[in-house]
Amino acid sequence: MIDIDALTVTFGGVTPIDRLSLTLDGQIVGLIGPNGAGKTTLLNVLSGLVRPSAGTVRLFGKDIGALAAGQRLGWGVTRAFQTPQVADDLTASENIQVALDSLQVPRAEAATRLAETLERVGLAGHARRLGAHLDGFDLRMTEIGRCLVTGPKLIMLDEPAAGLAAAERTRLIDLLRGLSRAGTRILIIDHDIDLIAGLCDQVAVLDFGHLVASGDTDTVLADPKVRAAYLGEFEDDDAEARAA
Amino acid sequence: MAMSETSRTPLPHAAPRGFLAAAASQHGGLITAFFLMALIVPFLGSYWIKNFTSMIAVAIAAQGVALLHARLGFVSLAGIAMMGVGGWFGLRLAHATGLPFEIVLVLAALCTGAAGVLLGLPALKHRGLIYALITLMFAAGFHVVVSSIGFPDGGSGFWGRIDGSAERQLMARPAIAASDLAYFLYALAIAAAAFTATHIVTKSAVGRAWAMIRAGDAVAHAAGVRIGIARAKAFGLAGALAGVGGCLLAGSIGQLDGRSFDPVQSLLLYGLVIIAGPWSLAAALIAGFLYRMFPAILDSWGVDGDIAITIFGLALIHAIVSAPRGIAGQLHDLTSAIQNRLSGVDR
Numbered sequence: 001m002i003d004i005d006a007l008t009v010t011f012g013g014v015t016p017i018d019r020l021s022l023t024l025d026g027q028i029v030g031l032i033g034p035n036g037a038g039k040t041t042l043l044n045v046l047s048g049l050v051r052p053s054a055g056t057v058r059l060f061g062k063d064i065g066a067l068a069a070g071q072r073l074g075w076g077v078t079r080a081f082q083t084p085q086v087a088d089d090l091t092a093s094e095n096i097q098v099a100l101d102s103l104q105v106p107r108a109e110a111a112t113r114l115a116e117t118l119e120r121v122g123l124a125g126h127a128r129r130l131g132a133h134l135d136g137f138d139l140r141m142t143e144i145g146r147c148l149v150t151g152p153k154l155i156m157l158d159e160p161a162a163g164l165a166a167a168e169r170t171r172l173i174d175l176l177r178g179l180s181r182a183g184t185r186i187l188i189i190d191h192d193i194d195l196i197a198g199l200c201d202q203v204a205v206l207d208f209g210h211l212v213a214s215g216d217t218d219t220v221l222a223d224p225k226v227r228a229a230y231l232g233e234f235e236d237d238d239a240e241a242r243a244a
Numbered sequence: 245m246a247m248s249e250t251s252r253t254p255l256p257h258a259a260p261r262g263f264l265a266a267a268a269s270q271h272g273g274l275i276t277a278f279f280l281m282a283l284i285v286p287f288l289g290s291y292w293i294k295n296f297t298s299m300i301a302v303a304i305a306a307q308g309v310a311l312l313h314a315r316l317g318f319v320s321l322a323g324i325a326m327m328g329v330g331g332w333f334g335l336r337l338a339h340a341t342g343l344p345f346e347i348v349l350v351l352a353a354l355c356t357g358a359a360g361v362l363l364g365l366p367a368l369k370h371r372g373l374i375y376a377l378i379t380l381m382f383a384a385g386f387h388v389v390v391s392s393i394g395f396p397d398g399g400s401g402f403w404g405r406i407d408g409s410a411e412r413q414l415m416a417r418p419a420i421a422a423s424d425l426a427y428f429l430y431a432l433a434i435a436a437a438a439f440t441a442t443h444i445v446t447k448s449a450v451g452r453a454w455a456m457i458r459a460g461d462a463v464a465h466a467a468g469v470r471i472g473i474a475r476a477k478a479f480g481l482a483g484a485l486a487g488v489g490g491c492l493l494a495g496s497i498g499q500l501d502g503r504s505f506d507p508v509q510s511l512l513l514y515g516l517v518i519i520a521g522p523w524s525l526a527a528a529l530i531a532g533f534l535y536r537m538f539p540a541i542l543d544s545w546g547v548d549g550d551i552a553i554t555i556f557g558l559a560l561i562h563a564i565v566s567a568p569r570g571i572a573g574q575l576h577d578l579t580s581a582i583q584n585r586l587s588g589v590d591r
């Protein structure tokens with residue numbers, strides 16, 4: 001579903017993505033790599049926030065290079081941010097509703113979808129709470145709700161499990177599994193290898209804007225080059241974790 | 245071209261937390277103020293009634309200044325100048341067409357709204373101090389033009405000026421509000437409608453788009469907000485509000501004097517909006533009061549009304565240093581403290 005060919009992104013003198021070619025397909029796919037590897041930058045390209053200097057990006061077979069971010073939303077591709085981006089002075093519900101505003105959804109249907117989404121992300125009880133007063137997990141869920149409410153084909157999440165408590169992490173995993181079962185494709189960036197190993201069909205590993213490895217999750221995570229890139233980060237404990 | 249997710253729109257005056265929740269329940273005080281004015285002003289003399297009418301007109305324009313500041317993070321130093329633009333359109337249309345006041349008011353609002361969008365165009369490229377200076381230069385330019393040519397007074401030609409010895413004409417007031425008192429109540433009703441409309445817009449999809457832009461350009465794009473269009477709507481609404489205010493002012497006096505639209509007045513109005521606390525809908529009314537009534541009160545006490553500017557300067561420093569939510573925020577704290585006291589809540 002994601003086909004990237006010779007993609008290059010440069011910011012002034014920095015080249016966070018350098019002639020990257022990559023194909024990923026699966027219900028849930030993962031993107032991992034050390035800090036500064038270019039993961040968020042790639043997600044910014046996929047969501048239309050950063051224009052690549054060269055290369056092409058296809059989603060579901062379509063070259064989306066010409067689509068602006070808002071058009072990608074309408075076309076079924078949405079994203080959340082590494083630091084949740086929630087308007088302080090809108091309620092949780094309004095923060096989600098905003099994504100529907102641009103899509104010309106009839107009023108009644110919009111209300112139904114909004115209510116369903118709030119229920120689904122567990123915010124029904126906090127729907128009228130202002131963004132400024134939401135805790136970390138609810139901020140994440142508000143962002144995911146903003147993605148879901150548009151009924152997307154693909155949602156892209158940037159480190160959604162960062163900073164979550166164990167119980168919250170479990171709720172996140174349940175939510176993502178449920179979405180995936182219902183047919184939504186998910187791209188997830190995370191440093192939590194157990195999470196990636198447990199959820200993803202396919203994984204790509206980036207380092208310094210280059211592809212280290214990609215393919216089926218088990219194969220990729222067993223690759224010595226990948227383990228080297230992650231230097232000890234999950235060397236000892238991943239086997240037990242996945243066995244458990 | 246790059247827009248990283250961390251590039252939040254710089255907004256030095258982001259809404260303080262806590263106050264946001266309060267803002268929703270805050271309109272009670274504003275509604276009370278409107279009712280009190282409707283009840284009390286009729287018993288004041290003609291001098292005060294006229295001053296209150298001007299204050300209401302200024303308050304409507306101030307609502308636009310507050311909107312641009314609080315919702316968009318743009319500093320408009322042309323608030324009074326835009327009122328002048330509204331007054332110009334009102335006078336020109338009224339003299340040229342003889343249409344009923346209400347229709348002139350709507351047309352003036354539309355024309356000034358369009359002017360507001362034009363004045364918002366530089367905001368596509370510039371923000372912060374540069375944009376503020378652009379608006380101030382517009383205010384200065386408007387003052388130069390309008391004080392040399394003068395506001396329309398019933399003459400012909402594009403500028404609508406009477407030449408030679410012919411008598412200047414006054415703009416007709418609405419048929420139902422010919423007296424000073426009736427016109428004050430009329431202006432008050434228009435202000436209530438304008439404030440309500442502003443509130444409704446900020447609660448609508450447009451207001452949600454503004455809030456997303458404040459949260460950050462990247463997330464606004466990702467949420468499908470068309471940033472340029474959303475901003476243009478704010479500039480248009482602010483212009484329309486100034487147009488309504490300017491047209492009401494023209495109707496109150498019957499004519500306008502270019503000399504009273506100097507750029508310092510626009511600068512002053514912006515300062516007062518900041519002192520009043522632009523996050524609240526009530527700020528515009530407080531700013532209008534300070535702008536128009538405070539000097540009038542000093543005058544009536546025999547104190548030079550220009551002293552007010554000095555006092556405002558000190559108040560601005562106070563607002564920036566210790567009352568970032570402005571007078572509206574402090575009043576809100578006060579009323580909620582009293583409410584809590586009355587309902588026995590101990591905090």
Ligand SMILES: Nc1ncnc2c1ncn2[C@@H]1O[C@H](COP(=O)(O)OP(=O)(O)OP(=O)(O)O)[C@@H](O)[C@H]1O
Pocket residue numbers: 011014015016033034035036037038039040041042082246247248
């Ligand atoms: N807007 C930008 N301007 C300049 N450099 C940028 C910009 N955005 C990202 N970079 C640089 O690109 C590189 C990749 O950054 P990116 O945020 O994509 O990494 P990441 O893989 O998401 O890292 P992390 O795991 O820390 O989130 C970094 O060196 C970063 O400093």
Ligand SMILES: [Mg+2]
Pocket residue numbers: 039040041082158
């Ligand atoms: Mg990142």
